[in-house]
Amino acid sequence: MKYESMLKRARENIPDNVKKAERFEIPKVLGHLQGNRTVISNFYKIAETLNRKPEHLLKFILKELAAPGELTKSALIIGTRVSASKVNEKIAAYAREFVICRECGRPDTKLEKEGGTLYIHCTACGAMHPVREKI
Template sequence: MENYELLLEKAFGGLKPVVFSKGCDRFEIPKADSRVIGNKTVLNNFMHICSCFRRAPEHLCKFLSKELAAFSRIEGERIVFNRKISQSLINEKIALYTERYVFCKECRKPDTELIKQDGLFFIHCLACGAKHSLGKA
């Protein structure tokens, strides 16, 4: 019979390593840095938000466009919406995105990845190993 340490090493060897930024395991939802310029709204820290969530920019862009009922396009590190949108409304929608697509439904940790399998999107938790379906793309 194998000893406990060897079994633990074998179990943890199959898991992906989870890296926390700044050596801290507390996750804070990034706040939007947006400006209204004429009839357009520019979210300057869009790529930073995507990297914090470990999500594709196109996925977050599509979500924000639908939720804010505004056409949007990615321009470098930022996203431009075709109408005036308050910063508080953008922050609300980013918080809604984290609830739906970032936090694990079981352990509530943000250490997840979005995977597509057989035409369905799944949230796979890197912390507890849970997998939840999000439905069709």
């Protein structure tokens, strides 16, 4: 068997959800320091990739970093000096808690409120998992 056809066959044998999960990559933060503040210039892009409201992600990150901060029209300003890797870590934690389906591992989910409880609803497999509402 030719190498290319072996490769093709190997790709065909990968289940769809694995392929999908591999494609999902959270953009790494683009940040720079401005005095004692940290400016994350691609924050909106990250929220968009996660398909979540920037305000929700903002709340989580500031709480996790125990830092003040605000959104401008184009960026997130954190009121302390934080390394990009630290912010990446917090965004990954947010994705694990509020975006990735616990059942199938895909990111195609929505936050939905039902009967006073907030759920991650997976549009790929239909699973629903409760998540905390208060950050």
